[in-house]
Amino acid sequence: MSIQTRVLADGVWVTRNIDIQTILQHNREQQLPKAPMTCSSSAPSVGVLSRTLVQSPKWTWIIPARIRHKDRNDVVFIGDSQVQIKELCPDGHLEEVAVKSDFPSRILHARVIGLPRKDAPSGLDAYIKKESDDDFFITDDADTSMSDFADNFVLKRIPPHILVLSLECGSLLFMFAYFKGDGTVDFMSSLYPMSHDQAKLDMPGKQIAVDSQSRALAVASSESAFTIYALHSMSKLRRDIERHDVPGDVAFLPVKQERSLEVDGIILKMEFLHPPQSDSDNVILLLMVCKDCKSRLWIYNWHSSLTLDYVERQGSKGLELDPSDRLPLLLIPLKIALTFLLVSRSTMSLYTGVLPGTFERVSFSPLPSYPPEDQTLIEEALLCTSWARPARTEKFSFGNDCVYICREDGSLFYVEIDKSYKGLVKLTAPCGRVRGPVNTAFAILDFEVDHPADLIVVAGDMSIGGLYMLPAAQRELECIETISDWTPVTDFVTVSGAKPNPKPSAQPGVPVKEQISAKQERLFACTGKGNHGSITEIRRGLEARVGTVLSYVRGVNQISSFTDPQHPGILLLCSFPLHTDVLHLSADLKAIEQINDADVPDLDLDSRTFAAGFFRNLLVQVTEHSIHISNVYPSQFKPEIPGVSRKFADSDMILHASINSLTSSILIVVRKETRFELRLVRCVFEEGSVGLIDIGQPSVIADVPSCLSTILIAGNLYALVGTAASDLQVFCCDAVGGITRCLTLGAS
DSSP states (O other), X not given: OEEEEEEXXXXXXXXXXXXXXXXXXXXXXXXXXXXXXXXXXXXXXXXXXXXOOSOOOOOSEEEEOOXXXXXXXXXXXXXXXXXXXXXXXXXXXXXXXXEEOOOSSOEEEEEEEEOOBOOBSSTGGGSSOOSSHHHHBOOOSSOOOOOOOOSSBOOOSOOSEEEEEEETTTEEEEEEEEEBTTSOEEEXXXXXXXXXXXXXXXXXTSEEEEOTTSSEEEEEXXXXXXXXXXXXXXXXXXXXXXXXXXXXXXXXXXXXXXXXXXXXXXXXXXXXXXXOGGGTTEEEEEEEEEETTEEEEXXXXXXXXSOGGGOEESSSSOEEOOGGGSXXXXXXXXXXXXXXXXXXXXXXXXXXXXTTSOOEEEEEOOSOOXXXXXXXXXXXXXXXXXXXXXXXXXXXXXXXXXXXXXXXXXXXXXEEEETTSTTSEEEEEEEEEOSSOEEEEEEEEOOOOSSOEEEEEEEESSSOEEEEEEETTOOOOEEEEEEOOOOOEEEEEEEEOOOOOOXXXXXXXXXXXXXXOOOOEEEEEEESOGGGOEEEEEOOSOOOOOOOOOOOOSOOOEEEEEEOSSSSEEEEEEEOSSOEEEEEEETTSOOEEEOOGXXXXXSOOSSOEEEEXXXXXXXXXXXSSEEEEEOSOGGGSSSOOOOEEEEOOTTEXXXXXXXXXXXXXXXXXXXXXXXXXXXXXXXXXXXXXXXXXXXXXXXXXXXXXXXXXXEEETTEEEEEEEETTSOEEEEXXXXXXXXXXXXXXXXX
C-alpha cells in the first residue's frame, strides 16, 4: 500500500508515491534522541560559501506602482528572487527604499492590481503628481488616504496598488508595503495557492493578465488550461484592513472566486481588452492559442456583477489569424475599445471589433528602419522585446492611443493610433536608443517636469540600464541616471591590498598600543556580454550620484553648506584662493544667487576660508589670520548674543583648520616664521556672550603639515596631522592640559 503526495524538488512540485513503511521509519527516526552537537572551538580559515550575500542586480520587470502610498511615486523592480522598491524623486533620480527577497520560490511573472490612473485633463497635469487621490486615481466608494502614523503599526489604509507575483511553487503572492511607526518600510503579503488543475501543469503562472479596472485576474501556463480569478474591490480590502490593529491579524485576501478553463492548444498570449464605454461593466479576456500550426483568438466575456460561472467563450473554434500573425512577439491591448496591436518579426497588425465574432484587421508596414549601433547585428533579425504606454491627456486619450516599443538592441519606436485617421495608425517613428540591449524590463514613469516629456527606465539585458528623458518633438534620449548590472559573472578574482607595516614611535612615558592593520581584499569580476562586457569591481558602501549641475566661477577650493535661516534653501560658503563667496541655493536645487557682503557683516569675505561649522547655532569661520563667530540665528537666543572675532599677528598664518562641534573646539595649524605649530582654541559660552580662549601651549610639528582632521574616540578628542614626509602624527587634545603628542605613524 502506498500514498501519493506532492513534494518540492529542484523548485518544481512533483508527485511521488511513498509506502507506509517509509512513513513509519521516518517517524521512528524523529522520536529517537539526537546526539549532542559538537562545535569547533575556533572557526576554520577556509570554507565553502553556501549563502547568498548579495543579490545580483538582474531585473526581469519594471512596474510603476504606488504600493506604499498614493503620494509616493514608487517604481518596483522585480527579479527572479527579489523585489526592490525605488522612489522617483523630484530631482529625477531613483532612490532605493526597501528590498524583499524571502520568497518561497522563484518569481515567474508580475503584474499590478488596484485603482486605475486617470488621464490628466490638461497637458501640464499629465506630468505633475497630484496630492489628491481623487485627482490622480479613479476611486471607488471610499477614500484611499493613509492615516497618521501610530506608535507601532500605521497601516490603516491600503495603497492604490497591490503587486501580484506568480511563484514557481504554484502560488500567487499579493503584496504591498507600508510605513511602520519608526518610519521604516515593511511588506505585507498574502499567499494564495493556485487551483489543482493549474498547479499540476508545467510552469503555472508563466503568464498573467489583469483587467484594466482590476476586476479580474487571469493566470496561465504554456498550454492546456488557464484560471480566472474574480477580485474584491479596493474598498472591500480597505475595510478588511481597517478592522485590525496589528499586521499579523490582518485578513488580506484579494481573490473572491476562481474558475479553471481548459484550452486545446498552446497559449501564446493572454490579455484583457478595454470594453466599450457603453458597456463598461463587461469584462473581456483575449487568448491567442496555437494548434496545428494555426493561431486563433479565443474571446471570453462576462458581466462584472455576475459570478465566474457566467464566463462564456465567443464561438466554438475561435477566430483564425492571418498566417503572418501566427507567432507574434507582442500583443498590446489598446485603450480604444476592443482593439489590440500585434507586433511580429516582419509585420504589425491592428485588430479591432473582435467581440461580436468577427474582426477587422489593418496591416501596416513594420517599424521604420533604424540600423543598430553594433555593426555586427543584422537589423532584420532583431526582435521587439517590450512595450510601455506613456501618460497622456484626457482629450488625447479619447479615441487615440500611443505606445513605445523597445527593440532588443535598445532602439525605441513611437507608435500613435488615431481612431479617426484613415488606416488607424497615424505615426510610427524611431525616437533614439538606450545604451545597451533590453529584454522585458522597460517602463514609462510619471514625473514632475516644466515641459511635457516622457521618462523612460530600462534595466539592461546583461548590460547597463538607465533612466532617460525624452523631450517632446525630439528623437534623442537624455541619460539622467545609470542602473548598474554586473551579470553575468563569468569569472572573478580577489586581489589582496597592500598590507602596511607601520612602525609607531611615541614619546617616553606615553603608552602606545600596537597598531595592527587588517589585510584588505578587493573583488574584481568579468561581467556583461559582447560589446558590453567589462571588468567590474564589486564594492560595498553608499552610492554618490550627480544631482543638479550649476555653473559658477572656477577656482573654488572648498565648500561648506548650511541651512539658510531667513529663506528656504541652503547657504554655501565657497572658498577661493584670495576671497570667500556666500551663495544661496534654492530649496528645489535649481537656482543659485550670490549674497551681498552687507547681508553677512560678521563674516570675513575678503580672505580664504579654511573651515566653517556651527557651535550651538553660532557660525564659526576660520580664515588665514582670524577666527570669526557670528550669530546667524538671532531668534535662537534671547537676548541676542553678539558675534566675536579674534585676529592673529601678521607673522602667524593659518594653513589648516578643523572644527569639532561636539566639543566646541577649533584646531589650527599655524606657520610662525620658520616653524609649524598646532594650537587648540575653545569656544566658551557665558551668560549673554561668547569668547575664544587658548588651551595649553602650542605643539610643534616636525615636518611640513599637509592636512588636518579631528576625531572623537571614547569621548577624547584627537588631532590627526598629515605631513609632506608621509607621516601621520596623532595628538591628544585635553580641555585642561592642552595638546600632547601621542603617536607618529610612518609610511615605511
